[in-house]
Amino acid sequence: MSSYLKLPKVGNWAWKVWMRNWDVFIKTYKVNFILPFLEPILYLIALGFGLGGFVGSVEGIPYAAFLAPGLISISVMNSAFFECTYGSYVRMYYQKIFDAMIATPLNLDEIIAGEIFWGATKSLINATFMLIVVIAFGLISFPISLIIIPFSFIAGFLFSALAICFTAISPNINALNYPVFLLITPMLLFSGTFFPLSTLPLPIRYASFATLPLVHVVEISRAIALGRWSDLLFLNLIWIIIVSFLLFVISINLMKRRLIV
Amino acid sequence: MSVVVSAENLTKKYGDLVAVNGINFSVKQGECFGLLGPNGAGKTTTIKMIQCVSPKTSGKLEVLGMDVDLYSKEIKKFLGVVPQENNLDPDFTVYENLMIYSRYFSISKNKAKERVERLLKFMQLEEKRDVMIERLSGGMKRRLIIARALLNEPKILILDEPTVGLDPQTRHLIWDKIKSLKKEGVTIILTTHYMEEAAKLCDRLVIMDYGRILVEGKPDNLVKERIGNSILEVEANSEILLCLQRMRLEFEVVGDMIHIFTDRPYDLMFTLMNQCRLNRTAVRSATLEDVFLRLTGRVLRE
Ligand SMILES: Nc1ncnc2c1ncn2[C@@H]1O[C@H](COP(=O)(O)OP(=O)(O)OP(=O)(O)O)[C@@H](O)[C@H]1O
Ligand SMILES: [Mg+2]
Numbered sequence: 001m002s003s004y005l006k007l008p009k010v011g012n013w014a015w016k017v018w019m020r021n022w023d024v025f026i027k028t029y030k031v032n033f034i035l036p037f038l039e040p041i042l043y044l045i046a047l048g049f050g051l052g053g054f055v056g057s058v059e060g061i062p063y064a065a066f067l068a069p070g071l072i073s074i075s076v077m078n079s080a081f082f083e084c085t086y087g088s089y090v091r092m093y094y095q096k097i098f099d100a101m102i103a104t105p106l107n108l109d110e111i112i113a114g115e116i117f118w119g120a121t122k123s124l125i126n127a128t129f130m131l132i133v134v135i136a137f138g139l140i141s142f143p144i145s146l147i148i149i150p151f152s153f154i155a156g157f158l159f160s161a162l163a164i165c166f167t168a169i170s171p172n173i174n175a176l177n178y179p180v181f182l183l184i185t186p187m188l189l190f191s192g193t194f195f196p197l198s199t200l201p202l203p204i205r206y207a208s209f210a211t212l213p214l215v216h217v218v219e220i221s222r223a224i225a226l227g228r229w230s231d232l233l234f235l236n237l238i239w240i241i242i243v244s245f246l247l248f249v250i251s252i253n254l255m256k257r258r259l260i261v
Numbered sequence: 262m263s264v265v266v267s268a269e270n271l272t273k274k275y276g277d278l279v280a281v282n283g284i285n286f287s288v289k290q291g292e293c294f295g296l297l298g299p300n301g302a303g304k305t306t307t308i309k310m311i312q313c314v315s316p317k318t319s320g321k322l323e324v325l326g327m328d329v330d331l332y333s334k335e336i337k338k339f340l341g342v343v344p345q346e347n348n349l350d351p352d353f354t355v356y357e358n359l360m361i362y363s364r365y366f367s368i369s370k371n372k373a374k375e376r377v378e379r380l381l382k383f384m385q386l387e388e389k390r391d392v393m394i395e396r397l398s399g400g401m402k403r404r405l406i407i408a409r410a411l412l413n414e415p416k417i418l419i420l421d422e423p424t425v426g427l428d429p430q431t432r433h434l435i436w437d438k439i440k441s442l443k444k445e446g447v448t449i450i451l452t453t454h455y456m457e458e459a460a461k462l463c464d465r466l467v468i469m470d471y472g473r474i475l476v477e478g479k480p481d482n483l484v485k486e487r488i489g490n491s492i493l494e495v496e497a498n499s500e501i502l503l504c505l506q507r508m509r510l511e512f513e514v515v516g517d518m519i520h521i522f523t524d525r526p527y528d529l530m531f532t533l534m535n536q537c538r539l540n541r542t543a544v545r546s547a548t549l550e551d552v553f554l555r556l557t558g559r560v561l562r563e
Pocket of ligand 2: 305
C-alpha cells in the first residue's frame with residue numbers, strides 16, 4: 001500500500017507534456033470551441049427554462065439561476081474526467097505517445113503530471129465557455145463569478161487525478177465505461193446539481209458530502225455564482241485539496257506500476 | 262578508447278521469465294556495436310535497460326559512466342533512440358513531430374528549427390514535411406524516426422531493427438546515413454535480423470539467445486573462427502554422410518543439403534568427388550548468417 005503513496009518527482013518538464021496536448025487542441029480548435037458553447041445552451045434551455053417553468057424557484061432563486069453553477073460543475077467534471085480517461089488512454093495505449101516521451105529526458109512522473117494539468121486546463125477552458133453563456137443569459141452575478149475560472153482548474157485537477165487512477169488500472173479502453181456509469185453518472189445526479197441536497201435524507205447527505213467530489217465543487221461554484229458565502233465553503237475547499245493531492249500521488253504510482261516493467 | 266556502455270552480470274526478469282540472464286558486454290566510444298539474436302533473445306529488453314526506461318533486475322549497468330538507476334534523466338539527454346515499434350505522434354505532421362520532440366529535450370526553438378531543416382534534408386523527407394504521419398509509407402516513418410532520434414545530437418544512437426520491412430533502396434540509404442554518423446564519432450548500438458546489415462555496419466557484435474550472450478567479436482573474425490572461409494554445399498545422401506564422418510569433417514545437415522565448413526572448398530570438392538558420389542554441389546563464402554544459424558540452431562522460435 002505504501003508504495004502507492006511514494007511522492008512523485010515532478011519537475012517543470014511536465015509543462016512540455018501539457019504543451020503537446022495544447023498544440024493538438026489548438027490544431028483542432030473548430031471542434032473544440034464550438035461544442036463547449038453548444039452544450040450549456042441546450043441544457044439551459046431544456047432544463048433551466050423548460051423544466052424551470054414548472055419548478056419555479058429553488059432556495060429563493062429562479063431554477064435556471066440555481067441550475068447554472070451545477071451545469072458548470074458538471075462540465076468541469078466531465079471535461080477533466082473524459083480527457084484523462086479516454087483521452088489519456090488513447091495517448092498511452094494506441095498512440096504510444098508516452099513511449100515516445102519516456103525515451104527523452106522526461107520521466108513518467110512528469111508525463112502523468114502533464115496529463116493531469118492538461119485535464120485541469122480542459123476544465124478551465126470549458127468552464128469559461130459556459131460562464132460566458134450563463135452570464136449572457138443574466139443568470140449569474142458578475143464580475144465576482146469570474147472566480148469560477150481559476151476554481152475550475154483546481155476542481156479539474158481533482159477529477160483528472162481521479163481519472164488517471166482508472167486509466168492506470170483499466171485492462172482495456174472499454175473498461176473505462178465502468179467508472180463512467182458507476183461513479184460519474186450517479187455523482188452527476190446526486191451532488192446538488194439539479195436539486196438541492198437538502199431534499200435528501202440526512203444520512204445520504206452526509207455520505208455524499210464525505211465521498212462525492214462533485215458535491216464540494218458544486219457547493220463552491222454555487223456560492224461563487226450567487227455571491228453567497230458561508231464558513232462551510234472552507235471545509236469544501238480543504239476536502240478538495242487533500243483528496244486532489246492524495247489522488248495525484250496515487251495516480252502516478254498506479255501508472256508507474258502499469259508502465260514501468 | 263573509452264567505454265560508453267558497460268554491463269556486468271546484467272539481468273532482467275519479467276515475473277518468472279528471465280529475459281536477460283547475467284550478460285556482460287561493453288560498448289566503446291565511436292564504434293558500432295551489434296546485438297543479434299533470434300526473436301525473444303532479449304535484445305530489446307537489453308536496449309530498454311540501456312535507455313533507462315526499463316529497470317534492471319540485478320547486475321551493473323553504466324551508460325556514459327553513470328548508473329542507469331540513478332541518472333536516467335542525465336543519461337537520456339545523450340541518447341537517440343529508434344525503437345523497434347514506431348511511435349510517431351499521429352496528431353502532427355512530419356515537421357511538427359520533430360519540433361515537438363525537440364521540445365522534450367529542451368532544445369531552443371531557433372536551434373530546433375535549424376536542426377529539423379537539416380535532418381529533413383539528411384533523411385530526404387523535405388517533400389513530406391507537412392504530411393500527417395498516417396499518410397507516410399513504412400519507410401518514410403522509419404526515416405522520420407531516425408531523424409527524430411538525431412534531434413538532440415546524441416552521443417549514443419540506439420537502433421532497434423531500424424530497417425525492418427524496408428525496400429532495398431531505403432535500406433541502403435539508411436546504411437549510408439548510419440555510416441556517416443559513425444564517421445562523425447557517434448557511438449551506435451544496433452539490433453537487426455539482417456546479417457548482411459550487421460556484417461556491413463558493426464565493428465563488433467554479440468549473438469544472444471535465451472537471454473545469454475553466445476559469442477562476441479568482429480563480424481569477419483567470427484565467421485573465420487566459427488565457420489572458416491567457405492562453405493561447400495553438397496546434396497545429402499547416406500553415402501556422403503558416412504564419407505564425411507570418416508574424414509572427420511565439420512558439417513551440418515540443412516534440409517536436403519549438407520554444409521561443410523572449410524577453408525579450401527575446391528580441394529575438398531575434388532577429394533569428395535574421388536571418394537564418394539556427389540550430385541549437386543556449390544561453393545560459397547561463409548557469412549555471418551551461417552555463424553548465426555550454427556550457434557542458435559535452425560528451429561523456429563515461438
Ligand atoms: N513487457 C514484457 N512483459 C513480459 N515479458 C516480456 C516483456 N517484454 C519482453 N518480454 C519477454 O522477454 C523476452 C525477450 O524479449 P525481447 O523483446 O527482449 O526480445 P528481442 O530479442 O528483442 O526479440 P525480437 O527479435 O522478436 O524483437 C521474450 O521472451 C519476451 O516474451
Ligand atoms: Mg526486439
